[in-house]
Amino acid sequence: MPFLPDQYDVLDRAREIARAYLAGVPTRHVGGIATPAALRAALGGPLPERPRDPASVIEQLARDADAGLAATIGPRYFGFVTGGAVPVTVAADWLTSAWDQNGAMYVMSPAVAVMEDIVSAWLVDLLHLPKGCSVGFVTGCHMANFAGLAAARHEVLRRAGWDVEARGLQRAPRVMVIVGDEVHVSAVGALRMLGFGTDELIRVPVDGQGRMRADLLPGALESVNGPTIVCAQVGNVATGASDPVGQIIDLAHAKGAWVHVDGAFGLWAAAVPELAAQVSGVERADSWATDAHKWLNVPYDSGLAIVADPAPHRAALSLMASYLQRGDDEQRVGMDWVPESSRRARVIPLYALIRSLGREGVADLVRRACALAERMAGRLAGQPGVRVCNEVVLNQVLVQFAGARGTGPDETTREVIARVQADGACWAGGAVWQGRHVMRISVSNWSTTEDDIDRSADAILRCHRDAVA
Numbered sequence: 001m002p003f004l005p006d007q008y009d010v011l012d013r014a015r016e017i018a019r020a021y022l023a024g025v026p027t028r029h030v031g032g033i034a035t036p037a038a039l040r041a042a043l044g045g046p047l048p049e050r051p052r053d054p055a056s057v058i059e060q061l062a063r064d065a066d067a068g069l070a071a072t073i074g075p076r077y078f079g080f081v082t083g084g085a086v087p088v089t090v091a092a093d094w095l096t097s098a099w100d101q102n103g104a105m106y107v108m109s110p111a112v113a114v115m116e117d118i119v120s121a122w123l124v125d126l127l128h129l130p131k132g133c134s135v136g137f138v139t140g141c142h143m144a145n146f147a148g149l150a151a152a153r154h155e156v157l158r159r160a161g162w163d164v165e166a167r168g169l170q171r172a173p174r175v176m177v178i179v180g181d182e183v184h185v186s187a188v189g190a191l192r193m194l195g196f197g198t199d200e201l202i203r204v205p206v207d208g209q210g211r212m213r214a215d216l217l218p219g220a221l222e223s224v225n226g227p228t229i230v231c232a233q234v235g236n237v238a239t240g241a242s243d244p245v246g247q248i249i250d251l252a253h254a255k256g257a258w259v260h261v262d263g264a265f266g267l268w269a270a271a272v273p274e275l276a277a278q279v280s281g282v283e284r285a286d287s288w289a290t291d292a293h294k295w296l297n298v299p300y301d302s303g304l305a306i307v308a309d310p311a312p313h314r315a316a317l318s319l320m321a322s323y324l325q326r327g328d329d330e331q332r333v334g335m336d337w338v339p340e341s342s343r344r345a346r347v348i349p350l351y352a353l354i355r356s357l358g359r360e361g362v363a364d365l366v367r368r369a370c371a372l373a374e375r376m377a378g379r380l381a382g383q384p385g386v387r388v389c390n391e392v393v394l395n396q397v398l399v400q401f402a403g404a405r406g407t408g409p410d411e412t413t414r415e416v417i418a419r420v421q422a423d424g425a426c427w428a429g430g431a432v433w434q435g436r437h438v439m440r441i442s443v444s445n446w447s448t449t450e451d452d453i454d455r456s457a458d459a460i461l462r463c464h465r466d467a468v469a
């Protein structure tokens, strides 16, 4: 296909469609409403044999996908921990695609390499982490956990006289890994990919909010010898509560262990003066994993792997080949810090976000979500048969609904969740928290207002009344 300027007219069509979609988000059904069969019928068909006009491809795509889109970018989506993309980041993301830069090395895109250096310094400043940390721009917190824990594995084995990148793990000194009992599945999955099995993890019990019991950590540390990694968590995915990281770090460091912190959303508390106490001491950890596509509200495909000492970070992940000519050693090699080589220039939307919001705007984004979560809890708690099950310390609210006529709260809660999802005014998911079924409400979107919270609380309470009627 020749490079014809008018092929790019399709971009204008995409822009119009995107604007129309975004304009409709506040009023559309928040969940996807199509059935899988309807989506397959609309989007499927045999492999196309012949080329087709790009504008019609885009128009058909937008039309046929529409009923299967969840309005996660909108103000009343409270599922999982989901940010919406701030408009300036969508615009920057469009440029990222139009420029189509490879973020692997300086020579492939000098602008992207320089932006990665700049944004690394900004992020470390925003989160009050030590100057000089290395930052890898990864796809999400899962890969950030992988990168941070790979650096940990490298360093604890190096100190034991073992080069794990050269000699592998099979004959290496045994590495012990200590986690809280409420460790996120992502950290467990990352450890698994690094050769640490699920059953090998030493799990420290947690308190009623899911925080690792620091008083029980010394016992766990005493039970192990040699290379040790402790994996702490700030921001429990159910309650939002953070492990007592300062204490954990002091105890672990006294035993020579590496501390990795999974802070997918909770680490952003560090950017807000009145919330920072919840994660106090976190800056003394050895590595941190966090997300930008959750609470920082940039488009998907954005996580951050941060390591206090760049040496083990690079040693664990860097690739070398004769054709990957790095050029000037002074210049950034983005792929040294991530488990990828060629990759999207995902720093660009992040650059635009921080430029646009600044330190105050980021703090305000996080602070506002917390205030709205508290408002939601206040609207629900105390209503007949409704119980908020967690201390609302951050942006997460867990709710349980009592049933009627011999129906238990677990069953009723599941019924309320199904009704809320079908109703479409807002979207919330479910989980099992300490043996009970709960509705999980995560307030993480930049555009949510008090009115959105009130309308959503009304819809949830209406669904509960209907469920027990």
Ligand SMILES: *Cc1c(COP(=O)(O)O)cnc(C)c1O
Binding pocket: 081, 139, 140, 141, 142, 143, 184, 186, 187, 235, 236, 237, 262, 263, 264, 265, 291, 303
């Ligand atoms: C979401 C989450 C992850 C995984 O992050 P992704 O962005 O889905 O890769 C890891 N840890 C915690 C605590 C999370 O909330």
